[in-house]
């Protein structure tokens with residue numbers, strides 16, 4: 001089993017931008033050290049021993065930095081680790097309105113300001129596309145913990161297996177391997193970045209948001225977005241496979257009750273939030289103390305659900321969000337205290353390797369009494385089976401692949417034509433400029449014609465050259481712009497074709513294994529929808545890959561932005577909220593990631 005060198009939880013500080021940043025109270029020293037000064041409390045008497053300066057050492061201070069940099073420093077390592085098979089957690093903690101949701105999810109509907117979750121999704125699928133030696137299975141879940149109740153934020157999606165809490169309701173359950181899972185929480189298989197973003201936006205729509213004195217869209221709950229990754233080697237025909245869980249956690253805001261004076265429902269919410277955060281703090285304190293053998297995870301739903309995600313077998317990163325104004329310096333201090341406790345928690349991540357029961361069965365039977373268990377006839381050659389698959393089970397995705405190839409070929413032909421056109425125009429511009437220059441030189445040597453008013457007079461031939469040059473330049477600019485668009489379109493079509501091809505091959509592999517290589521009794525298990533997963537992807541999901549050409553024309557030069565906006569808009573349309581359908585403000589803004 002591979003392991004990563006044990007270390008501590010990584011902790012970063014991120015500040016919400018404000019014009020009133022309390023520079024005299026909060027001091028950043030070397031990119032890692034934060035000093036906080038607080039005025040002595042006069043109500044406690046003139047003479048008191050209260051300290052008024054604190055120093056905290058963290059892994060990094062993210063002050064005035066872009067979402068992209070935050071992801072690069074905080075998220076990327078954890079995400080890449082998860083693709084390798086290491087569990088990972090990125091968690092945002094801090095007072096209400098300090099920027100936790102902005103950090104983890106990002107500003108709603110803005111590609112540049114998307115947060116860690118959409119970027120992590122993009123990275124996971126990028127890696128999946130790159131790693132052709134493995135097949136990946138990516139599933140998502142989105143859990144909300146509101147007033148000590150577990151809520152499935154993706155329960156509204158009909159037709160997903162495992163959806164619905166079942167008779168016992170939702171609950172955190174301990175697993176034999178020491179981890180935890182949530183009974184009744186729906187898991188959704190996703191095949192592309194766009195499908196995954198659809199689910200994220202769907203879940204966002206369902207979150208419980210309240211208005212708070214410090215944040216008009218305050219999240220009144222804890223949310224855990226989890227990417228479950230499973231990978232099998234394509235080349236090694238062994239039963240081993242690797243799984244990992246990537247948890248992206250947005251905690252509810254920590255707030256002193258006295259400060260905001262909530263009432264009614266808000267008071268109840270605030271009490272639940274504070275209680276669960278204080279249990280979280282107790283669990284962290286216990287985890288940081290190596291002499292402790294009991295960690296009080298079961299005190300709250302939050303700590304129980306995060307049992308296997310806070311240090312231990314997990315790459316854990318905490319972002320401590322602060323709102324650095326003088327009025328909030330106490331919250332800043334308490335956030336930093338929490339962060340420095342968290343930093344003492346040890347991590348010891350290992351790759352989560354398992355053995356596939358189906359393949360193990362196959363290998364086992366194959367080596368002992370193959371004739372009893374393996375299918376009676378020998379499997380057909382793969383090339384023939386592939387042709388059959390394309391004509392039957394895989395016909396829909398194969399049709400989409402063919403259609404996309406046709407569009408790609410058309411786009412390429414158009415690109416060639418335009419490139420030739422641009423080159424021809426450029427040559428004409430050059431030759432017309434040369435002729436004009438020569439004409440001018442000749443005129444200069446003969447002397448310039450001047451009108452009766454003393455204005456230089458253009459010769460008719462020279463005038464026609466000047467006009468021709470102007471027209472050519474206008475035409476060149478138009479062609480160039482068109483060329484730029486068609487290039488982006490070609491890239492995007494190529495991306496879709498690659499995606500369809502990978503999908504066709506992956507589905508064929510699953511179908512071939514299940515149809516010809518598995519023992520008949522195992523095939524029967526798969527058919528009856530037993531505990532063993534079927535490998536085929538439903539056709540309606542495959543259809544979602546269909547190329548919606550017109551809709552993408554606007555967004556042609558940035559495929560990943562296209563995916564982001566398309567998923568966002570689809571969710572907004574489906575849910576029918578009064579949210580804006582978002583399109584990029586201008587192509588320039590879209591392509592330059594802040």
Ligand SMILES: Nc1ncnc2c1ncn2[C@@H]1O[C@H](COP(=O)(O)OP(=O)(O)OP(=O)(O)O)[C@@H](O)[C@H]1O
Nearest residue numbers: 016017096097098099100101102215218219252253
């Ligand atoms: N780094 C940042 N850059 C730009 N805007 C930010 C940043 N951080 C926070 N904001 C803005 O501040 C406001 C509050 O942020 P956010 O909702 O993320 O806070 P929060 O900590 O999640 O609050 P709560 O605990 O109430 O849910 C939002 O309007 C958000 O867009």
